[in-house]
Amino acid sequence: MYCNNKNYSMSNGRFAISVHILTLLASEPEQYCSSEYLSGSININPVLVRKELVNLRNHGLVISKEGKTGGSTLAKSAGLIAMSDIYDAVREKQFLGKSINEPNPACTIGRQINQHLDDLYRESERALMQSLDKMTLAEFLQKFS
Amino acid sequence: MYCNNKNYSMSNGRFAISVHILTLLASEPEQYCSSEYLSGSININPVLVRKELVNLRNHGLVISKEGKTGGSTLAKSAGLIAMSDIYDAVREKQFLGKSINEPNPACTIGRQINQHLDDLYRESERALMQSLDKMTLAEFLQKFS
DNA sequence: TATTACTGAAATGAAAATTGTTACAGTTTA
């Protein structure tokens, strides 16, 4: 849908942070939550929250409003957002990673390994996505008592 | 089986590097390959290769021999090594990651999110492993012409 | 219309993680 390959490299906290943001928004439907409020629960800097919100917005998961009383809210019902949508929004590069350096093209193995890793990753990421398809944000929220 | 949580944090190139190492070893059965040779194909520092070999050895995937004519070789037939075994060897922490900071325990969502993320990760990682189970190192090697 | 409370975004810095390098003791072969 949209891809901002600017600064991030799919990795650490981004999925967790986006899930956290969206869960908070889902728990306060009809409300616009400020980045300050969100960052208070996640315990990270509000500017980072706003950066994640840019991405979630670009992927059609949240809507933001500027100005006083501004903030963010879910762009659609939590029942219509799957965990795989969130994964898809934060995903970049290949989830199992590649070596930073180019393998040796003079070597039979080195010359082809990235192609074959790509194939393997594609297949296993598909399995991962299928699993993440099974839970919606609404179902995830229900776990919180 | 074994876990060396010393310096690494499951992430980027390690899976790819370990697959590369093992593919090279599988392509030269009956031989002990030096870390120099392996690093030449991967295009990384031989010391890094030796560090990965420590891990693969600890997980029972390779055997190494010291001294002149030393090097490493597969500990078992490539047909008996699944990609999931390699994933398992390099895996650490949670593959989708957590925020570095502790979420706010005073918040209903913050207090429980890590527990629920754990559950989600466990389930989706199981799906990933099942997918990686399907290919052996021998099958992977066959793709190289 | 001035104030307040937000977002959006850039720029910069600090901290952490990753990768590279050097060095050298120990092992085995010949």
Next chain:
DNA sequence: TAAACTGTAACAATTTTCATTTCAGTAATA
């Protein structure tokens, strides 16, 4: 004893991640 390796530590360089500051722009509202 020399040569060619492994094993490992220590440290440097690089890259990535996360935090902070700052400020322009927007919208509500008193």
